[in-house]
Amino acid sequence: MSTFAHDLSTRLAGHTSFWDYLGQLQGAGAARTLAKPLSDAPTLELEKLHKLLYCASVFAQTEKDELKRLAQTIVLNTLLLHEDGELRERSLDVLTELGNFPGLSHAERTYGVGDQSLLGRINRKVAQALNTVPINGLPVALTDYQKQVWDSLPTSRALAISAPTSAGKSYVVIEHLCQQAERHSKFAAVYIAPTRALLSEVHQKIQLRLNNRDDIRVSTVPSLDPLQRTCQIFVLTQERLQVLLSIWNGAFDVVVVDEAQNLSDQARGMILQDCLQTVISRRSTTQLVLLAPGATGLLEVVRAIGVEALRPEFTGVSPVLQNRIIVGKVKGRPKEMRLQLLRGPNERVEIGNLVSTLGLDNKSTRLAAAALELGCGGGSLAYETGPREAEKTALQLMNELRRRHPNPQDKSLLDLSAFIRQHIHPEYQLAAMVVHGVAYHYGRMPSLLREAIESSFKQPQAGLQYLVCTTTLAQGINLPARNVFIDTPKRGRGVNLDPALLWNFAGRAGRLSQDVVGNVFLVDYDEWDSRPLDEFVPFEVTSAITTTLSEQFDRVIEAVQGDMPAVRPWDGEVTQIRACAGLLIAKAAAGLSESFLAAVLPAERLTSKLEIMEAAVAAAQRIGLPASLLHANWTIDPYGLRRLYNRLLEKIDAGDLDEILPMNPREAPEGLYQSIFMRILREVDQQQGKFGALVAGLALQWMRGVPYPVILKYWVKRARAAEERKAQEAAKTGSRSKKPKTVDALIREAFDLIEEVVRFRFVQLGKAYRDLLIFALQEKGLQHRVPEVYDFALALELGVSTETGTAFVELGLSRIAASALEDLFPDSSMTAAEARQALRTLDVTANELSPVIVAELDRLGLRELAAE
Structure with missing residues (x-):
């Protein structure tokens, strides 16, 4: 591109007046997007706007993301503010130059085409045609960045695609995947998603896209195809992929890793890295595609899995305008808020003051009040630190909306409410909330409930208007909104969020092809203990294995030698240490220690390589289990696996095989799974007590496909009985009994237990149990009994057993x-x-x-x- 354009851009952007004019334009544009007009909103003289549009036309001809972002900011704000045909036409020309055709199409539909000349019309049509590709048989105009990615996909063995949340990365990658499956008679691919929520969304898109191709298997289940089709696309979490790789020796043509920054995510990042290493080792031509919302360090991490060259396709330009607006209460004025546009560290533009219809003095309700005042012009997402807090803020929103409109009649919301009462629990407060256009959303909800909420929120008209979310939404789910509200940089119990994660959540503001602008409202930003949204922060991707060996070396070595730290599910550090030790032992058992450590050992620990190898080899020899079994289950304490294996051998030798043989849960005798679960916890994690029996009761209902209302009714009834017993005990001793938990708190507790223990921890433990039992039967010459070993880990994962x-x-x-x-x-x-x-x-x-x-x-x- 023109050096002249770059040099001129540098000179133009170097003028103080440019930034003054731009600030006035941004302030005026942000004010125009608010649901309520401001009497003192900023303005910009026409002469200054023409100068800015000239700058935008120059910036658009450069290759620098920052200059392109400035050009887009100028023209999108111009479209928001002015109906003049000439100004509109100049703005649309710049969008054409930038290659933002989804934004261009929306702008033409919403604001009109402007005073378009014949030459201008021809130029626009030609440029749009150059960016148009066939998507599911129909012509679709992509952004320049999407087109760049689209052109790279067929020819790149390894591709890192990093762009803001709203850039449409997964859209083109999914289409590439589907077209590859359609063109080949033999094809295998896997799309790795970090959460079940994202997994479900991606699977729906691929399933619908290939709906007429029954010869192509699209599955979220890590199992072999009973129809033996030669084309298949799996959509799996890294844990499900780990299961598939342990039962299938085939190779993939394409591997897509969504939210690839999760390679840094403690034990789950280790699973992902190990799966990728296994996949790449099986076929040198496997295409690897990494998707991230803005990340650095991917090249260094993929080298550890055997990929030396990684083609980067990065952009920092979002195709929609995203305003960061600071919302602060004006002191001494209970109903007045001050609005400022945040442009960078110590750089703000005054938008104006807004007099609210609601009092703002109560800090605990200010997030809800701000959302009601500023978010009523479109769908609004509000961030909360956890599920309980999300429920509380959603209740505040509902209470005010109910006061304003006590008898809403949106049929889609009435249907959603009826579904919640029928398929979740009749007393679940969410059923009452959704009628008023409010819901909350967190990861451990049942998937159909979560998806129904998302679908209602996405409706162009009616449906849910307010959605209070946790960080689950930052894991790639496609749920954009006109407005995003954030009032804290924390998560959980006061832990600081990774700034990159907060930027990812904020990136939900603005809907590609549906809008040109989104607002991120930062409530009480000046009172936060950090300023993470002052300037963009990318994810810094590192190998979770390397990080653990760097930061917890001594504790990992102790764990390898047999001193495993006690299981504490809430302690990610302990889980990380146990997993790293298990992986080292599994690699040693397979004779891969040297090459593995060469790839993952941090530089400061290179001198300890021999020490680690010797410790891991000695451990593998002491444990004495097959390398394949250890590698398939390395997230479980390998010493615990040996203890469990010994116990299974004892039971077989004693003639008690029926006591240890898992059966279909619909046919299992009373107490079978209670004893299996307790045996697993006692031998693997050395846990005593009746927790295994408690989990088994819930797990049995889950595996049998028992509906949520029945499961939750049982859970609430059990909790109420326990509360009554404790109340009676307190009365006898004269002490005060605890306040009974609400139905919603008990439902949330059940969701947590199902998702975190039944569907995660016991899926891993259950698979290990089954693998050990099959090995024990083979060792004892009882191969004919192996087909009787029911795969209860899969039933735990899916919640069905037929x-x-x-x-x-x-x-x-x-x-x-x-x-x-x-x-x-x-x-x-x-x-x-x-x-x-x-x-x-x-x-x-x-x-x-x-x-x-x-x-x-x-x-x-x-x-x-x-x-x-």
Whole structure:
């Protein structure tokens, strides 16, 4: 690109007056986006605006992200403020030069085309045509960045795609994946998502995109295809991928890692890195695609997994304008707030003061008050530090909206409320909230409930208007909004958020192709103990294995030698140490210590390489389990695995095989899983007590596909009985009994136990138990009993235990929908293909399915042939 344009841009941006004019424009544009007009909003003279538009036209011709961002800021604010045809046309020309065609199309639909000349029209059409590619058979105009990524995908063996949240990264990657599957008779790919929420979203997109290709398997289930199709795309978490790699020796053509910054995420980052290393080692031509919202350090990390060259496709330019607006209460004026546009450290633009209809003196309700005053012009996300806090803020919002409109009649929200009462719990307060357009959202919610909330929030009209979220939303879920509200840089119990994570959450402001602007309102920003949003902070990606060996070397060595720290689920550091030690021992058992340590050992510990190798080899020899078994289960204490294996051998030798053999939970005798769970905890984690029995009771209901209302009713009843016993004991001693927990608190407690213990910890422990039992049966000459060993770890993960239920989950349906649907068909052994066909002919009206379940079927394209 022109050196002249770059040099001129540097001179223009070096003038103080440029920044003064830009500040006035930004302030005026931000004021225009507010739901309520300001009497003292900033203005900008027309002459100054023309000068800024000239600067924008020059900046757009450079290659620097910062200059392009400035150009886009100028023209988008101009579009917000002015209806003049000439100004609009100049702005649209710059958007064309920038290659922001989704923004251009939205601007033309919303603001008009301007005073367009024939030459201008031709130039725009030609530029747009150059960026247009076939997406699912239809022409779609991409942004310059998307087009750049699109062109790189077919030719790059390893690609790092890093861009702001709203840049449309996954959109083009998913299309690339689907087109590759369509073009080849033999193809295997995996899309790795860090959370079940993102996994579900991606699976829905791929499933719908390939809906007419029954010959291509699309699955979230880590299992072999019973139909033996030669084309398959898996959408898995790293834990599910670890399971798949342990039972399947095949190779992938393409591997996509979404939210690749999670390579730094303690034990889960280790799992991800180890899975990628295994995948790359199986085929040298496997394409690796890493997606991140803005990250550094990816090249160094992928070298540790065997990838030397990584093509970077980075941009810092978001295709939408994102205003960071500081909201502060004016002292001495209980209903007045001061609004400032944050442009950088110590750089602010006054927008003006807004007189609120609500009092702002109560700090604990100020986030809700600000959202009600400033967020009523479009969908609004509010950040909260945890699930309980999210529920509290959502309740504040509902109370005010209910006071204003006591009898709302949005049918979609009434249907959502009815679904929650029917399929979650009749007393769950969320059912009352959603009627008033308010909900909360956190990761441990049932997937269909979470997706139903997201779908309602995405509706262009009506639906949910306010959504209070935790950091789960920062893990890549596509849920943009016009407004985002944040009043703290903390998470959980006062722990500082990674600034990059906060930027990722803030990036939800602004909807590509639906808007040109989004606002991030920073409530009481000057009272925060840090200023993480003053300037952009990228994720610094490091190997979680390398970091652990650097920071916890002595404790890792102690763990390798047998002194494993006690399990504390809330202590990520302990989990990290245990996992790192297990991985080192597994690599030693496979004879891979030297090459593995050469890739992951931090520089300051290179002299300790021999010490680590000797300790790990000695440990593997003492443990004496097969290398394949240790590698498939290295997140579990390997010494604990040996203790459990010894106990299983004792039970087999004593003739007690039936006591240790897991069965289908629908057929299991009373007490079988209670004893299995307690045995696992006692031998692996050396935990005594009845916690295993408590979890087993919940897990049995979960595996059997028991609906949430039944599970939660049981859980609430059990908790109430325990509270009553404690109250009686307190009365006898004259002490004060604890206040009973609310139904919502008990439901949240059950969700936590299901997601964190049943569906995570015991899935890992259950898989290890099954692997050890199969090995023990083989060692004892009882191979004929191996087929009887039920895969209860998979049932724990999915929440279903029939082949039909599993088939519904493989098609992308949530556990709630799968559980409801499997009761409608007399065949409990349908394959995924048979299940798909059954759904295509399902009469949803006659079967009285909830509109929310019907909507899920529609999102997945599973009932387009339904006869009703």
